[in-house]
Amino acid sequence: MSLRLLPKLVIWINLILLIFMALFAYINLESLKKLLLEEAVTYADKLGDTVIRATQHQMLYDDRGRTQEIIEEIGKEKGIGNIRLMDKTGTIICSTQSQEIGTLLDKKDEACNMCHETGNPAIHASSMNRSRQFTRHDGKQLLGLAKAIYNDEKCHTAACHFHPADIKVLGVLDVTIPLDHMNEQLATYRGTTIAITLLLMGLISLFLTIFIQQLVNQPVQQLVKHTEKLARGEMDGTVSLASGDELGDLADSFNRMTLKLKQARDELEDWAKNLETKVEERTKEITAIQAQLIRSEKLASIGELVAGIAHEINNPLTGILVFSSLVNDDPKLDPELKDDLKTIVQETERCSKIVKGLLDFSRESLPQKKLSSINDILDLALSLVEHQILFQNIALIKDYTFDMPDIMLDPNQFEQVFINMLLNAGQSMANGGSLNIRTGITEDGLSEFIGISDTGCGIPEENLTKIFDPFFSTKENKGTGLGLSVSYGIIRNHRGDICVQSVVGNGTTFTIELPINGEDRGEIACGGEMYSRKDSMLPAPT
Known part of the structure; x- marks a missing residue:
């Protein structure tokens, strides 16, 4: 199982800190060791100077016994391992270890080789070069320092003891001191350093954990939870981070993304909800367009047909009408045939x-x-029909809008359209009623509408789709069934449209829309008992 972000960051940061702190501690320990070693060498060097000065008088008189006593007394001090005095031949003449007095040291011995390691013995050497570290057979670490005793003027001019002046070194004083105290200090410092390192790492880890938790982990967890909500489809929440850093910018980006996803989902859901309605509306539109195309094709084909028929029939009808009229006016005609000829x-x-x-x-x-x-x-069409007997019991109601602009149309053709509709309305009200004529401008300001409503017998629903077909008529032995077809053609030639709403026994309303600027308005949405467009809705017949 993989670690989470917070443990990973803490572990890696602690590893890096551990490496650098260990390197720092190692350098400090080495520096301290070097410093303590230099102090030990300095102490041994000063101890050697002290021994030489303390035994100088005895050595001038070659009083070896007193010199031995002084060396033994000094050797009893704490922190001194061994003191021995050797002559120039390497013979030990005095030592805190009496058993080695009189023995001869080899030039390869540790106390000699710092000067005799090359072919020519060194007359002068630094304290560090004259020092040595070694481990005794019992495991105890010691620091040794050899100090040369030079043949100065007091030595080779003394009356009691004479050394030739050309001899540079009379002997060597070798001092050893234990390194226990230095090692204890190093061990203490090492333990303190390790403890401080562990304490610092613990504190740093604690504070790092707190800071990373507050500044990184919690914001990241909020983003992760928000992402999980998005995956479940929950898009109402937002990420609230007040920080002005990159995580705050990331939270803002997440919120903007969530908003856009929610908008896209709402649009898709709206499309899904309204798809059936849209399909039905589109189906109705397509059906209406198909019906219009069928009607147009039917009218075109019928027009071609009736044009030929009309021309062929017109000549025989003219002959029949002329000769029957002549015969009817002939005084020789039997009166009993008068009615037949009149028919x-x-x-x-x-x-x-x-x-x-x-x-x-x-x-x-x-x-x-x-x-x-x-x-x-x-008004012109009304003046031609309102005085007919058909309109004696009909109340004409004019509801005009008088500030409408003039539009481009053929007045003669529309006079014919209005006369046809007025006559149809009058014929539907055999027992009287009211005829409402209304004009106005649609709310979008693109069209003018004319509404003609009657309170007549109405048109059955099954006939509403046929009334604009040629030769269709509900009047028995009256009319040709061409009035509304001709009217429909005139309106469509003017890029307008006409629709009808009717309730049997309640009346009929015809509505015409004509574009003000001459652009095609398409078919009017028309159906049911009420006209569907508010801007040109006519009052329902009463």
Whole structure:
């Protein structure tokens, strides 16, 4: 199992500290050892000077017995190992160890080789070069220092004892001191250093753990927990770090990322929730477009067909109408046939009107557009129909908006459209009612609308999708079924649209929208009992 971040950091930092502190302690111990050794050498050197000065008088008179006594007395002092005096031949003449008096030292002995290690003996050597460290057979460490006794003027001029002046060295004083005290000091310092090192490492580890926990580990754990929440889909929380360092910047980045992820998820959820609704809406739009295309194709094909039929039928109808009228006016005609000929003339005229409607429907005449007022065209159409017997029991209600701009359209064609719709509305109210005509501008300001509502019998729901089809009519033996088809074509040629809402027994509302700037508005969303766009909604018939 892998270590967490905090233990890893503490362990690695402690290892680095241990290495550097161990190196520092080793250098200190070596420096202290060198310093203590130098002090021991200095002590041994001073001890040698003291012995030489103390025995100088006895050595001038060659009083070896007194010299031995002095050396033994000095050797009894604490911290002195051995003192011995040798002549120039290497014979020990005095020593704190009496058993070695009279013995001859080899030049290769430790006490001699610092001067005799080369072929020519050194007359002068430094204290450090004259010192030596060795371990006695009992394991005790000692420091030895050899000090030369030079043949100065007092020696070779003394009356009691004569040495030739050309002899430089008369003998050697060898002093050894134990290194126990130095080793004890080193051991104490080593133990103290180790203890301080361990204590410092413990304290440093403690403070490092606290600081890393506060400054690094806790922020990182917050980020890890936040990441785990994100992985579980919980995107409501944020990372709250008040530090202005890189971890604070990282926390801010995490919060921004969380916000964007939440927004993306909300958008996806919204899409998922509304997908079915959107599919249904799109399906309805596609269905409406398909219906419009089918209607357009149907109108185009029927237009081609009826144009040919109308031209072929029109000539025979003209002949029938002319000759039947002549016969009807002939005084020789049997009065009993008058009614029959009159019926022939009426039916022929009716056929002629049908043919005329067919020609109007099939003729693709371009609209002669000019700036015109919708309100004026409506007033003109009303003036042509309001005095007919059909409108005697119908209340005409005009709800115009008078500050509408003029728009580009063919006034003659729209006069025909409005007359067709007004007549249809009047015919649906055989027992009287009210006809509401409303104009205005949609809320988006792009279109003008015209609403014509009646309180007539209404149109069954199954017929609402057929009323703009040619030759479809709910009037028995009346009309050709081409009025609304022709009106629909005129409106679409002006890039407008028309829709109808109707409730059987409650009335019908036709709504026309025409673009102010001439751009195609597409199909109006129209369905149910109420018009779906608020900006051009007409009051429901009552």
